[in-house]
Amino acid sequence: MPSLANPTRFLSLVESVVPWLASAALILLGIGLYLAFFVAPPDHQQGETVRIMYVHVPAAWLAMFGYLLIAISALGTLIWRHPLADVAAKAAAPIGATFTFVALVTGSLWGKPMWGTYWVWDARLTSVLVLFLLYLGLIALWQAIEEPGRAGRAAAILVLVGAVNLPIIKFSVDWWHTLHQPASVIRPGGPTIDPSMLTPLFIMAIAFALIFTLLHLIAMRAEILRRRVRALQQTQVARAALVEA
Numbered sequence: 645m646p647s648l649a650n651p652t653r654f655l656s657l658v659e660s661v662v663p664w665l666a667s668a669a670l671i672l673l674g675i676g677l678y679l680a681f682f683v684a685p686p687d688h689q690q691g692e693t694v695r696i697m698y699v700h701v702p703a704a705w706l707a708m709f710g711y712l713l714i715a716i717s718a719l720g721t722l723i724w725r726h727p728l729a730d731v732a733a734k735a736a737a738p739i740g741a742t743f744t745f746v747a748l749v750t751g752s753l754w755g756k757p758m759w760g761t762y763w764v765w766d767a768r769l770t771s772v773l774v775l776f777l778l779y780l781g782l783i784a785l786w787q788a789i790e791e792p793g794r795a796g797r798a799a800a801i802l803v804l805v806g807a808v809n810l811p812i813i814k815f816s817v818d819w820w821h822t823l824h825q826p827a828s829v830i831r832p833g834g835p836t837i838d839p840s841m842l843t844p845l846f847i848m849a850i851a852f853a854l855i856f857t858l859l860h861l862i863a864m865r866a867e868i869l870r871r872r873v874r875a876l877q878q879t880q881v882a883r884a885a886l887v888e889a
Contacts, residue, residue: 650727651727651728651868651872654728654864654868655865655868655869658861658862658864658865661861662858662861662862665854665857665858665861666858668854669851669854669855669858672847672850672851672854673848673851673852673855675847675851676698676844676847676848676850676851677698677848679843679844679847680695680698680844680845680848681695681698683840683844684698684840684841684844685840685841687841690757690758693754693757693758694841696750696753696754697754697841697845698844698845698848699746699750699848700746700747700750700751700754701829701845701848701849702845702848702849702851702852702853703743703744703746703747703750703852704743704747704751704772705849705852706740706743706852706853706856707740707743707744707746707747707772707775707776708775708810708813708814709740709853709856710736710737710739710740710743710744710779710856711740711775711778711779711803711806711807711809711810712807712810713732713733713736713740713860714732714733714736714737714740714782714803715803715804715807715810717729717730717732717733717736717800717803718733718799718800718801718803718804719800719804720732721733721796721797721800722797722800722801722804728864728868729796730792730793730795730796730799730800731864731867731868731871732860732864733782733796733799733800733803734786734795734796734799734867735860735863735864735866735867736860736863737779737782737783737786738779738783738863739856739859739860739863740779741776741779741780741783743852743856744772744775744776744779745776747772748769748772748773748776751769751772755823759823764823766816766820766822766823766824767812767816767817767819767820767822767824768813768816768817768822768824769822769824771809771812771813771816772813774809775809775810775813778802778806778809781802782799782802782803785798785799785802786799792871792874829842829845
């Protein structure tokens, strides 16, 4: 792992891993979609609407995972000064925001036939909306501060403050009375979903996780190269200033 702190070695790893990740993600996504929409049975209460679950639930999991990844990277920035920590955090923010947006949209589509409305201000939905706004705030902060070091430290502080929202999202259905159903997959007593539905759900979750990883590695590579170009441009400007002096 310490060798991956070297951006050059990290870029070499990304080049070798990306094709395999892309292939695995596409294969699993195809299998997951087929099982979810053509093999898995409809729910006895929700009917065909339950198929939204196969996109909504993995997207919600990845939305939370993305922010957890950014929070760990923020610790790497502030405490361990890892060279790639801020790169990892900045690259993950737009991806996490996208998965959060997908979770919100699919949740609304799922909620309309179940609750009779696209949106209710209950604890789970509101805390996920707050997560989406946190993602947007982080993206805006990185864009607003030009110097990567200062932007990374400022974003890391905001990330750690906002991390308190993660347990609120997770346990909101247990702490408060909400319309959102309680956990039915990751729970102490084991999943309550029938294997015919659980299998495609897990396959879709793995496919989404691979897509997240693939996009994150590609975004990190782009960010490293962007910073190298910026450093070269600054060096050229400094040299030109010395020549003129």
